Amino acid sequence: METIIEKSLEEAFEEKIAKEIRIEPKDWMPEQYRKTLVRQISQHAHSEIVGMLPEGNWITRAPSLKRKAILLSKVQDEAGHGLYLYSAAETLGTSRDQMIADLHSGKAKYSSIFNYPTLSWADIGAIGWLVDGAAIMNQVPLIRTSYGPYARAMVRVCKEESFHQRQGFEIMMSLCNGAPAQKKMAQEAFNRWWWPTLMMFGPKDAESPNTEQSMRWKIKRFTNDELRQRFVDMMVPQAEFLGLTVPDKDLKWNEAKNGYDFGDVDWEEFWNVVKGNGPCNKDRINTRVKAYEEGAWVREAALAHAQKRAAREAANQAK
Amino acid sequence: MSQQKEWPLWEVFIRSKQGLDHKHVGSLHAADAEMAIQNARDVYTRRMEGVSIWVVESKHVHASNPDEAGAFFDPANDKVYRHPTFYEVPAEIKNM
Numbered sequence: 001m002e003t004i005i006e007k008s009l010e011e012a013f014e015e016k017i018a019k020e021i022r023i024e025p026k027d028w029m030p031e032q033y034r035k036t037l038v039r040q041i042s043q044h045a046h047s048e049i050v051g052m053l054p055e056g057n058w059i060t061r062a063p064s065l066k067r068k069a070i071l072l073s074k075v076q077d078e079a080g081h082g083l084y085l086y087s088a089a090e091t092l093g094t095s096r097d098q099m100i101a102d103l104h105s106g107k108a109k110y111s112s113i114f115n116y117p118t119l120s121w122a123d124i125g126a127i128g129w130l131v132d133g134a135a136i137m138n139q140v141p142l143i144r145t146s147y148g149p150y151a152r153a154m155v156r157v158c159k160e161e162s163f164h165q166r167q168g169f170e171i172m173m174s175l176c177n178g179a180p181a182q183k184k185m186a187q188e189a190f191n192r193w194w195w196p197t198l199m200m201f202g203p204k205d206a207e208s209p210n211t212e213q214s215m216r217w218k219i220k221r222f223t224n225d226e227l228r229q230r231f232v233d234m235m236v237p238q239a240e241f242l243g244l245t246v247p248d249k250d251l252k253w254n255e256a257k258n259g260y261d262f263g264d265v266d267w268e269e270f271w272n273v274v275k276g277n278g279p280c281n282k283d284r285i286n287t288r289v290k291a292y293e294e295g296a297w298v299r300e301a302a303l304a305h306a307q308k309r310a311a312r313e314a315a316n317q318a319k
Numbered sequence: 320m321s322q323q324k325e326w327p328l329w330e331v332f333i334r335s336k337q338g339l340d341h342k343h344v345g346s347l348h349a350a351d352a353e354m355a356i357q358n359a360r361d362v363y364t365r366r367m368e369g370v371s372i373w374v375v376e377s378k379h380v381h382a383s384n385p386d387e388a389g390a391f392f393d394p395a396n397d398k399v400y401r402h403p404t405f406y407e408v409p410a411e412i413k414n415m
C-alpha cells in the first residue's frame with residue numbers, strides 16, 4: 001500500500017516536471033530532489049554572502065564618491081540575493097541557522113571564485129564584468145528551474161544583476177581608456193580573473209556526476225560546458241573592444257562550430273581551491289564566523305526586546 | 320529567557336503601486352513586526368518596488384493542502400456556465 005502511494009506520488013511529480021509545472025514547497029517531491037535543491041540553493045546563497053567580502057574590501061578605497069556609492073549599492077544587492085536565496089532554501093525545510101552552521105563548519109561550499117584576493121581597484125572592474133557576467137550566464141536559465149521559490153528568487157536576482165556587470169565593464173573601460181599604467185592594471189586584473197571565472201561553471205560535464213539528474217529534474221537547463229562555451233563566446237569580443245588580451249594562447253575562432261576553441265582550465269587548481277586551499281578560503285570563513293559571533297548579542301537582545309514588548313502589550317490588553 | 324534563538328520568519332507582501340493589490344514577494348527573519356517591515360524595505364524595495372508593505376508571521380499563514388487540490392477545487396470544474404463564453408450572443412447584438 002505504502003509503495004503504491006509512493007509510486008503514484010512520484011509519477012505525479014514526474015508528470016509535473018514533464019509538463020513544466022513548477023514544484024511548490026508543500027508538494028510531494030523525491031527526497032533526492034529536495035536534497036539536491038537544498039545543496040544548490042544554500043550554496044548559491046552562501047556565494048552571494050561570501051561574495052560581498054572581496055568587493056567590500058574596496059568600498060572605503062573606491063577612487064571617487066560615485067564609484068563608492070555604486071560599489072556600496074552592488075554589495076548591498078548581493079546581501080539581498082543571499083537573503084532571497086536563503087528564504088527559498090528554507091521553504092524546503094532547512095533552517096537559516098543550519099545553513100549558516102554548515103557554511104561555517106566547511107560542510108557547505110560556496111563559489112570558489114570568492115577565494116581569490118582583490119589586489120587592485122581594477123579587480124573590482126574585472127569582478128563586475130567577468131564574475132557577475134558569468135553569474136548572469138548561470139542564473140538566467142535558473143529563472144525556468146523547476147522549483148517555484150528558487151525560480152522566483154532568480155527573477156529578482158537577474159533583474160538586479162545586469163547593473164553589476166555594466167558597472168564592472170564601465171570601470172574596465174575607464175581604465176582601458178586611461179593612462180598606460182591604468183591600462184596595465186586592467187590587463188593584470190583580467191589575467192588574474194579570467195581563468196577562475198571559467199571555473200565558476202563547475203567541472204567538465206564528464207566529471208560532473210550531478211548534472212545528469214539535475215537536467216532530468218529541470219533544476220539545471222544547460223550543462224557546465226555549454227554555459228562555459230557561451231560565456232567565452234560572449235566575452236572575447238568584449239575584451240577585444242576594451243583592447244585587452246585574453247590570457248589564453250589556445251584561444252581561436254572555430255568557424256565550424258561558430259564559437260571559440262579555448263584552452264583547458266587548470267583543474268588541479270580548481271579542486272585545490274574547492275578543497276579549501278585557495279588563497280583566501282580561511283580568511284573568508286574566519287571573517288564570516290567573526291561577524292556572526294560578534295553579532296550574536298545583537299540578535300539575542302533584539303529577540304529579548306521583542307519578547308518583552310509583546311508581553312507588555314499582552315498585559316495591557318488584559319487590563 | 321526563551322530557548323528560541325532564530326528570529327521568527329515573516330512573509331512579506333508589497334503593493335507595488337497605489338491602486339494595486341499587495342502581492343507576496345518572499346520572506347525574511349526579524350525579531351518583531353517593526354523590524355520585519357524595515358528589513359522588508361531593505362531587502363525587497365531597493366529599487367522603488369513598493370509603496371506599502373505588509374508582513375505576517377509565517378506561522379499564522381494557513382494553507383490549503385496541495386495533495387487534495389484536485390478534490391478541493393473540483394466544484395468549479397464542471398461549471399462552464401460561470402464564464403461569459405458559455406453563452407451564445409446573436410451577431411446583431413452589440414456591446415454585450
Ligand SMILES: [Fe+2]
Pocket residue numbers: 048077078081135157161
Ligand atoms: Fe548576486
Ligand SMILES: [Fe+2]
Pocket residue numbers: 048081135139157
Ligand atoms: Fe549570484
Ligand SMILES: [Fe+2]
Pocket residue numbers: 078132135161164
Ligand atoms: Fe552580482
